[in-house]
Amino acid sequence: MPDSIERTILVVDDDEGHAELVRRNLRRSGVTTPIIALDSGQAVLDYVFAMSAHELRRKAEHLLILLDMKMPGPYDGVDVLQKLKADPIKKRIPVIMLTTTDDPREIDRCYDLGCNIYIVKPVDSADFTQTINQLGLFLSVMSIPSEQRRAS
Amino acid sequence: MSSAAQPTVIARKARLLDIIVVALRYFVAACFGLALAFEKSNASPVWPPSGIAFAATLIFGLRVWPGIAAGALAANIVVFARNEAGPPASLVAASLLIAAGNTLEAVSGALLARRLFASRDPFESARDVFKLVLAALLMCLVSAAIGPVSICALGLAPWSALRTIWVTWWLGDVAGVIILTPLLVSLHKRSPSDRAEQRGSRLLEASALIGTLALVGSAVFLGLSGSGPARRESYLLIPILLWAVFRFGRRAAAVAVTATCAIAIWGTAHGYGPFSGGSLNESLLLLQAYVCVVSLITMSVAALIAERRRTEEELRSLNDSLESRIRERTADVDRANEELRKANDDLEERSAELHHRNEDVEAFVYSVSHDLRAPLVNIQGFSRELEMSFRQLAELLRDATLAPDVQKTVAGILDHDIPLSIRFILAGTSRSERLINALLLLSRSGREQLRFEVLDMEAIARATLDSLRKTVEGKGAEVTISGMPKARGDATAIGRVLANLLANAVNYLRPGTPGRIEIGGEEKGASNEYWVRDNGAGLSGTARGRLFLVFQRFHPKLADGEGMGLAIVKRIVERHGGRVWADSEEGNGSTFRFSLPNTEQQ
Numbered sequence: 001m002p003d004s005i006e007r008t009i010l011v012v013d014d015d016e017g018h019a020e021l022v023r024r025n026l027r028r029s030g031v032t033t034p035i036i037a038l039d040s041g042q043a044v045l046d047y048v049f050a051m052s053a054h055e056l057r058r059k060a061e062h063l064l065i066l067l068d069m070k071m072p073g074p075y076d077g078v079d080v081l082q083k084l085k086a087d088p089i090k091k092r093i094p095v096i097m098l099t100t101t102d103d104p105r106e107i108d109r110c111y112d113l114g115c116n117i118y119i120v121k122p123v124d125s126a127d128f129t130q131t132i133n134q135l136g137l138f139l140s141v142m143s144i145p146s147e148q149r150r151a152s
Numbered sequence: 153m154s155s156a157a158q159p160t161v162i163a164r165k166a167r168l169l170d171i172i173v174v175a176l177r178y179f180v181a182a183c184f185g186l187a188l189a190f191e192k193s194n195a196s197p198v199w200p201p202s203g204i205a206f207a208a209t210l211i212f213g214l215r216v217w218p219g220i221a222a223g224a225l226a227a228n229i230v231v232f233a234r235n236e237a238g239p240p241a242s243l244v245a246a247s248l249l250i251a252a253g254n255t256l257e258a259v260s261g262a263l264l265a266r267r268l269f270a271s272r273d274p275f276e277s278a279r280d281v282f283k284l285v286l287a288a289l290l291m292c293l294v295s296a297a298i299g300p301v302s303i304c305a306l307g308l309a310p311w312s313a314l315r316t317i318w319v320t321w322w323l324g325d326v327a328g329v330i331i332l333t334p335l336l337v338s339l340h341k342r343s344p345s346d347r348a349e350q351r352g353s354r355l356l357e358a359s360a361l362i363g364t365l366a367l368v369g370s371a372v373f374l375g376l377s378g379s380g381p382a383r384r385e386s387y388l389l390i391p392i393l394l395w396a397v398f399r400f401g402r403r404a405a406a407v408a409v410t411a412t413c414a415i416a417i418w419g420t421a422h423g424y425g426p427f428s429g430g431s432l433n434e435s436l437l438l439l440q441a442y443v444c445v446v447s448l449i450t451m452s453v454a455a456l457i458a459e460r461r462r463t464e465e466e467l468r469s470l471n472d473s474l475e476s477r478i479r480e481r482t483a484d485v486d487r488a489n490e491e492l493r494k495a496n497d498d499l500e501e502r503s504a505e506l507h508h509r510n511e512d513v514e515a516f517v518y519s520v521s522h523d524l525r526a527p528l529v530n531i532q533g534f535s536r537e538l539e540m541s542f543r544q545l546a547e548l549l550r551d552a553t554l555a556p557d558v559q560k561t562v563a564g565i566l567d568h569d570i571p572l573s574i575r576f577i578l579a580g581t582s583r584s585e586r587l588i589n590a591l592l593l594l595s596r597s598g599r600e601q602l603r604f605e606v607l608d609m610e611a612i613a614r615a616t617l618d619s620l621r622k623t624v625e626g627k628g629a630e631v632t633i634s635g636m637p638k639a640r641g642d643a644t645a646i647g648r649v650l651a652n653l654l655a656n657a658v659n660y661l662r663p664g665t666p667g668r669i670e671i672g673g674e675e676k677g678a679s680n681e682y683w684v685r686d687n688g689a690g691l692s693g694t695a696r697g698r699l700f701l702v703f704q705r706f707h708p709k710l711a712d713g714e715g716m717g718l719a720i721v722k723r724i725v726e727r728h729g730g731r732v733w734a735d736s737e738e739g740n741g742s743t744f745r746f747s748l749p750n751t752e753q754q
Contacts, residue, residue, distance in 0.1 A: 017530035024537065070522065100525045103518075103596075123525055123585045125532035125578065 006062070007033040007144060012044045012080070013068040013098075018121070022066065022098070025129055029136025041075025045083060048090060062144050067115075069099035069106065078110065085114035092145040096135070171219035174208045178223025179230075185328070186231060197417050197439045199324040201227065202292065203332025205254060209262035210333070211340050220258050224251035232308075242306040253298030257325065261291035277459050281334075281452040285444075288329035296322035316433055323440040330447045331413050335406035357399060361408075365392050369412055372426065373419030386416070386426050386442060393450045402454040409450045413443045510598070517595040521588045528581050528588070535577045542570050590716035597720045602642040602727060606751050609636035609682065612643060613671050616650040620658065627658050629667030636673035637680045639748040645724045646748070650684070652717040653744050657686035660742075679730060680750050685743040691736040699734055721746070 009031070013019040019037040026035060038044045044065065065084075069077035077099065085091045096117040097110050107118050119135065122128045181200040205220045228247035232238075238246075268283040300317040303309045309317060372385045389412050397405040419425040420439045427438040546566040554562065613633045617624065624631060631654070639646075654669065661667035665687065673682035691699065700722040718732075725732045725746045736742035 015526055015530065017534065018526070021529070021533040021537070070526075100522060100529065102592075121529060123528045123532060123588075124582060125536040128529065128533055129536060 008063055009033055009035045009139070010038055010044060010047065010063060010065045011035055012038045012041070012065060012071070012077070014039050014071040014073075015068070018068070021128065022132055025132035026136040026139070029133040029140075031136045031139055040073045041071050041077065041080045042073055044080055045075060048084065048093070063093050064139065064142075064144055065093060065095045066098045067095055069097060069101050069110070078113065081110060081113050081115055094142070094144060098135075170208075170212050171216055171222075174204070174212070174216045174219030175223040175226070177204050177208075178220060179226050181332075182223065182227030183230070185324075186227075196324050197320075197327065197421070197436050198331065198413065198443060199321075199328040200332050201254065202257065202295070202325040202328035203330075204328075204336065205258035206261045206288075206291070206329050207333045207336035207340075209258050210265060210337055214259060214262055217255050217259055221251055221255040224254040238306065238308045242308060246302050246306045246308055249302035250295075250299045253295040253302075256298070257291050257295035260294050261287055261329070264291055278452045278455040281448065281455050284333065284451075285330060285448060288326045288333075292322050292325035292329065295325055320433075320436055323437070323444075327413075327440050327443050327447075330444050330451075331410055334451050335403075335410050338403045338406050358404075361392070361396055361400070365389075365396075365408055365411065368392055369415040370419075373416045374424045389446065390449065393446065394453060397450055397454045397457060402458050405450050405454045409447050412446060416443060514595045514599045517591060518599070521591045521595065524588050525585070528585055531581045532578060532585075535574050535581075539571070539574050542566055587716075594716055594720050594723060597645070597648070597723050598727070600645075602645060604640055604642060607639050607641050607643055607646060607748075609639055609646075609673060609680075610634075612647050613650055616647055616654055617671075620651065620654055623655065623658055624669075627661055627667055629658055629661055629669055631669045631671065633671045636671070636682060637675050638751050639680050639682075640751055641728050641748055645727070649721050649724050649746065652721045653684040653746075656717060656744070657684050657688060657742070661686065661688040662739075675750060676747070678750060678752075679747045681745055681747050683743050683745040685741065687741040690738045690740045690742050691734070692738045700732065 009026070011019045011022050013022070016037070016039065019039070023035050023037065036047075038047060044067070048063065067077045067080060071077055075083070077097065081095055081097070083090075084093060084095060091114065094116045095114075096119060097115045098119050098121055100121045100123070101107075102120045110118050119131065122131055178201045181204045185196045185198065185200045201224065205224075208216045208220065225247055228250045229244070232243040232247060264287045268287055269280055296318055300309075300314055300321050303317065304311045304314050368388050372388060393405060393408055393412065396408040416425065416427070417439060420427040420435055427435050427442065549559075549562055549566065610633055613636060617631055617633065650671070654671070657669045658667065668687050670685045671683070672685075673680055675681075700718045721744075722732050725748070729749050730747040732744070732746040734742055734744045
């Protein structure tokens with residue numbers, strides 16, 4: 001990647017196994033950017049919102065979030081999505097819903113709230129691997145907005 | 153005429169005492185009538201006993217006739233004895249005949265009254281007053297026919313006087329009836345309207361009325377205005393009588409009329425007042441006419457007023473009862489409405505509760521299915537990872553130098569045991585996954601909104617067949633679609649029903665037998681019935697009972713499946729208000745039937 005700005009992929013899933021499977025399959029598909037696993041809605045909100053201004057300036061880190069929908073704790077995936085997309089700056093962070101839920105109403109709701117991509121997590125291992133590989137290929141050609149957290 | 157009809161007033165049997173009282177009254181009235189007679193003449197302008205006798209028959213019935221007869225006989229004997237008009241034998245004979253005439257007069261009057269008066273309470277309507285006049289004129293012909301003729305025949309009076317005597321006799325009796333009968337009947341029986349009139353009366357006004365009547369009556373008839381043709385004054389009494397009628401009612405008016413007539417008769421008989429001065433005959437006729445007219449006017453006005461009051465009273469009570477009935481009915485209707493509303497609310501509440509509970513169950517199934525899915529992703533995913541790791545390990549070990557027997561054992565583990573274990577793990581998890589997916593589908597078939605419309609069932613069946621064409625052709629089955637009536641339902645859901653049934657039919661065909669599947673339907677009353685018939689494996693009796701439960705599989709060797717299809721079919725059909733059932737025999741094919749509301753149902 002030519003850009004000097006570092007990309008980071010946040011994999012948010014309360015199931016560590018899922019997060020690990022996603023990480024491994026992304027790596028196999030050639031994704032080399034740092035992948036950070038977070039296990040709750042609270043954790044991802046802390047990560048995104050609680051950085052000091054100093055850190056912001058120092059680390060020119062651009063985020064992409066893979067977000068599970070059903071998570072225990074005060075914020076599930078939909079709450080996180082809602083909070084991110086309601087923020088004037090953070091709304092630029094691409095959010096990919098990666099979840100087992102295939103209920104069309106849930107899918108509609110997430111797109112209404114502003115999610116960028118919705119992917120149903122396949123249960124079958126071969127399908128799962130294939131899906132994540134394709135996602136990895138997609139991520140490596142995908143452009144990410146460069147001004148995700150310029151101080152207003 | 154029916155003798156059972158007893159309109160004549162006052163049904164009360166005449167007792168001996170009544171008969172004696174009637175006799176005495178008749179006698180007294182006869183003496184009084186004679187007292188009213190013109191001087192030295194016996195010709196009484198009014199014969200009160202006629203009125204008393206008629207009233208007695210009306211009040212006590214025909215059985216009082218002996219009283220009338222006795223009173224009349226006694227009175228006549230006394231009269232003739234005082235006049236000494238002929239030999240005693242003739243007088244007794246004349247008395248007997250006259251008394252018989254008087255009695256017959258009252259009896260015929262009573263019989264006439266039975267025909268004329270429809271009401272149980274005569275003289276209450278103006279029409280009855282005129283009927284009374286008619287009855288009086290007719291009944292008095294009887295007495296007038298017998299009395300004067302017997303007097304002349306017995307030589308007590310010259311035949312030349314017959315006409316005069318007859319007229320006087322007749323009109324005197326008529327006047328007696330017209331004046332006294334209404335008075336006596338109304339005195340005897342007080343009607344409710346009379347009581348109402350009584351309450352309204354005031355002592356002072358009553359005194360003024362009596363005073364005025366006495367003053368004007370004496371002034372007119374006792375000569376204060378002098379005798380002669382100035383008969384106009386006699387009309388002065390009419391307003392006073394109307395005063396009595398309007399302010400004090402029928403009974404008071406009857407009393408006032410009687411009093412007026414008494415004064416007029418007494419005055420005229422003694423040579424005073426507007427009717428005296430002419431010939432005896434002329435005075436008599438004038439007086440009788442006056443008495444009858446005054447009496448008639450007063451009584452008819454009184455009857456009209458009484459009638460009006462009664463009607464008002466009836467109207468008022470009718471109105472009151474109508475209002476109270478309307479209030480009652482309205483209250484009834486309100487109560488019924490309230491109950492209905494409550495029942496309805498109750499029903500709605502229960503329906504909503506049921507709906508909620510159902511939704512809860514569906515949501516629970518959905519959520520549990522989801523949570524069950526997540527671990528499967530790990531099991532499958534990491535099985536794959538293990539597979540890859542072992543493959544890497546196997547490559548590494550191939551290059552390593554190991555003892556030949558160890559090499560052989562390791563190869564056996566890596567190439568055979570481990571892949572077999574992993575294959576079973578993967579097979580198990582994919583089976584679990586399919587079951588969970590089926591559960592999710594079932595839950596969704598209960599939760600999704602149905603859009604009801606008129607369905608072209610044949611078109612849906614053809615579309616379903618198209619979507620399953622590959623499977624059908626793969627099995628070499630022949631499918632026919634015909635005769636399916638239109639129904640009301642959700643196109644997608646019903647499509648799923650047909651797809652499940654068709655897939656079942658295709659999947660469970662017997663290997664080796666050419667499959668024939670028939671899809672059809674017919675109208676059955678308020679609903680339509682549809683079927684999918686096959687010539688496949690069929691089902692045993694015990695299997696049929698569990699057919700529509702979840703996770704039931706009957707021919708696991710013939711086809712894959714989760715045993716969920718028929719449960720989903722049942723769920724969908726029941727949400728349409730229909731039902732689903734199957735006829736089947738093991739080895740002889742099955743027919744799955746379901747009903748749907750026809751296009752006229754809402």
